[in-house]
Amino acid sequence: MHERTRAEWRATRQRAAVLRALHLHDTFVSAQSLHAALAADGVTVGLTTVYRTLRLLAASGHVDVVRDSAGERLYRPRPDDGHRHYAVCRECGLSLAVDSDEVERWVARIARDIGFHAVDHTVELTGLCERCRPPMSRPAAGPPARRRTPSAG
Amino acid sequence: MHERTRAEWRATRQRAAVLRALHLHDTFVSAQSLHAALAADGVTVGLTTVYRTLRLLAASGHVDVVRDSAGERLYRPRPDDGHRHYAVCRECGLSLAVDSDEVERWVARIARDIGFHAVDHTVELTGLCERCRPPMSRPAAGPPARRRTPSAG
DNA sequence: CAGCATAAGACAACGGTTTTCATTTGCGGT
DNA sequence: ACCGCAAATGAAAACCGTTGTCTTATGCTG
Numbered sequence: 001m002h003e004r005t006r007a008e009w010r011a012t013r014q015r016a017a018v019l020r021a022l023h024l025h026d027t028f029v030s031a032q033s034l035h036a037a038l039a040a041d042g043v044t045v046g047l048t049t050v051y052r053t054l055r056l057l058a059a060s061g062h063v064d065v066v067r068d069s070a071g072e073r074l075y076r077p078r079p080d081d082g083h084r085h086y087a088v089c090r091e092c093g094l095s096l097a098v099d100s101d102e103v104e105r106w107v108a109r110i111a112r113d114i115g116f117h118a119v120d121h122t123v124e125l126t127g128l129c130e131r132c133r134p135p136m137s138r139p140a141a142g143p144p145a146r147r148r149t150p151s152a153g
Numbered sequence: 154m155h156e157r158t159r160a161e162w163r164a165t166r167q168r169a170a171v172l173r174a175l176h177l178h179d180t181f182v183s184a185q186s187l188h189a190a191l192a193a194d195g196v197t198v199g200l201t202t203v204y205r206t207l208r209l210l211a212a213s214g215h216v217d218v219v220r221d222s223a224g225e226r227l228y229r230p231r232p233d234d235g236h237r238h239y240a241v242c243r244e245c246g247l248s249l250a251v252d253s254d255e256v257e258r259w260v261a262r263i264a265r266d267i268g269f270h271a272v273d274h275t276v277e278l279t280g281l282c283e284r285c286r287p288p289m290s291r292p293a294a295g296p297p298a299r300r301r302t303p304s305a306g
Numbered sequence: 307c308a309g310c311a312t313a314a315g316a317c318a319a320c321g322g323t324t325t326t327c328a329t330t331t332g333c334g335g336t
Numbered sequence: 337a338c339c340g341c342a343a344a345t346g347a348a349a350a351c352c353g354t355t356g357t358c359t360t361a362t363g364c365t366g
Binding site for chain 2: 067071087089096098099102103106107110111114115116117118119120121122123124125126127128129130133
């Protein structure tokens, strides 16, 4: 079978839109938020298509995926440096890439110790960023950052 | 208000059953598996009650919760030593408690570095245990361990 | 430009979990 | 031991994110 190297990624208005919207965010976003943002921008893309596109992007390693506490998948374009671990503020959604060499090494060692193969790992840090201080005894240090689900402006 | 220290955990047949069933397993189990196992044992407990009980146990820190790749919650009683991290075999469900001091320290340091407060972390290792070697070039070294969803025998 | 495989979109289906609400039941007070 | 009530149970429906189905539309390649 002499398959010519045909384009494995067809360029469509919708995919471009999803990509663009995705890159407008500095935080992890859910498929639904993205769809809503698109719609709010007057761009009509089917929810199904958003899901499909994100799934493709995730499968091809172009975006990172985390799960929030409710089990919802949140997406974010993977930065050039290949970072794969983040600390996510559970108040405003701010996500910071985190130096993860140490965990990688730790995981590798554990895997060897217990005789596990093909070990995959999930490391998720959630907390409150500096702007979203804990509610207890808050000295009113400015308003907390906005919540996720941005207006995609 | 002079509240007598009243039992904040009412003893019921159902809760005892869920607890007992939970402790019969050496692996993480889903609420549904547990419910099925109970039923197979002739113990009738509503699925709702299983969910509720597990939620309570998780909230009070008596069980650990992980999420499988499908987003399903899996539960396991927390051992006395307070371990909270496991390596789970994605083939047979075998779970091994893992020395997690190093991650704890790592998490604490990261939290300090980036200025996050009240940081919570999820560390999940999934792989193939020794009995469930990778399918590629397997030397037929005995059958893989049974899958999860045990018969609660 | 034609043909066709791929993609989009609307909608239904799915699966796990939670809510609802009427009914039952532990448990503390008397 | 009995009462009463808040807490717990359970069946069914609601929920919600996600995926499947199937028809129509549309890039792409020849």
